[in-house]
Amino acid sequence: MATINDVSRLAGVSKATVSRVLSGSRGVKEASRVAVLKAAEELKYRPNVIAQSLYSQSTNCIGVICAQENVNQTTAYLYALEKQLSQHQKHLLLRFAHTKAEIMTALDELNCGLCDDVLIIGARFPLNIEDDNVILINCTEAESPNSIQYDHAFAAETACNFLINNGKRQIALIHPDTAGAADRVLLGYKLALENNFLPFNRNLVFMDSLSTSVALQVLLNNASTVNFNALLVANEQEAQNAISQLQAFNKSVPGDIMVFSLAGSLDLPGIPTIPAIEYSMDVMASQIVSWLTEKTQHMLGSSVLRGDLIIPDMRKR
Template identity: 25%
Template structure:
């Protein structure tokens, strides 16, 4: 089905069909309705390649994710896709599997104008990243990390971690263990840890370095770090900086013959879907990951129109989800 075929069926000229499809130029309402009816009746699908050549646009957004299998990434991508679809765009997903070199390679690949904008879920933003990003000719939004000079959408990691630590303190916990991640990830590794330490200090609670363990993001790490802490002392509560780490910690506690929450309370951050179905359901912080994906996409489209706005930092909200994994002492 070609434009001239639609024109013939609608009883108008090909130029009129073109104006309706591109929403460009005046068309009488009855003719517009006739063209739109034919397009709907024949289920006409424009050729995206031909359109991109004509408009000098790819109609594509690139999304670089650190690990596509995580719930966080899937929620973000769902938000991006929803907004992209509303703008007539499709989404190209690049999964780096937490490999920095792959992130660099994908940035280089996407920078040749194969997409009209890029959203990168940041974990560690290095000088190598910045060297490539500085050469981009399309707008980029960083999600999850604040990067100077680039539009960033960040989670309120400090307040979320502080609020969760304070919640444990208000349940009369004082021996609060901490399971974190490497400080290469500034938001999760540095900011959430700082909030935990600041909260303890503000409440005049001694910080015990032996109740703190640092590892990776996966469940196995949570298990191993909990075992390490238990080899020194059994705390009354554990703050894990992600829900996956919290799940690993719970399993380590159960294998050690301890009960959650009667012996040890456990909390996380992230509110993955599994969190409310654990036994006991996990107290955690709910981040609006899908909303942040929508924010990132809307911001990219805004930067396409107004590139001079590059450099703003936007912050998402959070909500404390109190469930049965915490006991009041």
């Protein structure tokens, strides 16, 4: 088994330099950093995590409390974070929690020496956490000193503009408050209608606690009096359910009704690929890891991430 001495000799640098590179410390020349990483890879060297922790008073572990119920999006978050963290010799410790009590319990556990910092993803209720080692990601009403939020108003406005430009001027919006940021979504929706000189029809908007399937059933039952040719939903799972329901009513997608997802898109067998707003998990993970490694409070603060418009025929397959 290779040791730090072996890496030092092969890279042509001191053991201290090897230690600084592998711990992610700053102040190392780029040439030395590259040489150390190359030597470590060639020798298949793995540092002793416990010894490193005792020496540096740091676990190099980042706790992740996932309250995000969208399975596909959860996977994307974790994959991007693990990839970025591993490049800085940091490790991910995962917990799942779906209530405020569960989140606070997990946070107390992770903060008791298991992790240096904690990320909380996708909580749909106020947490009011003021710890400077906690980052809230896409959480409702984030009050943390450090948070990353999606620009939901911009997403809804972009989605509506796209639909209108494609001749879909009767846009139904189903975004239950349980999905989070309903007020911001509604703001973007109204702004797009106003800018395109379209009236706001309250009968096309469902923002209360109704499920997407129930709200869509109401729309379909009232089709004789309330016409719609586009449907805006919170995420890809809601879109998938809506598409199946529309097809059961002999509505073609996107022919009769164009479905648009405000968070992620579908590319599944038998399901039409739909336009969507997608958020770069790699960009978000890179921003988070930069803050974690630099640890200066002014780097993050309250940050907003805007999504990209993804159009079906432009997707990379």
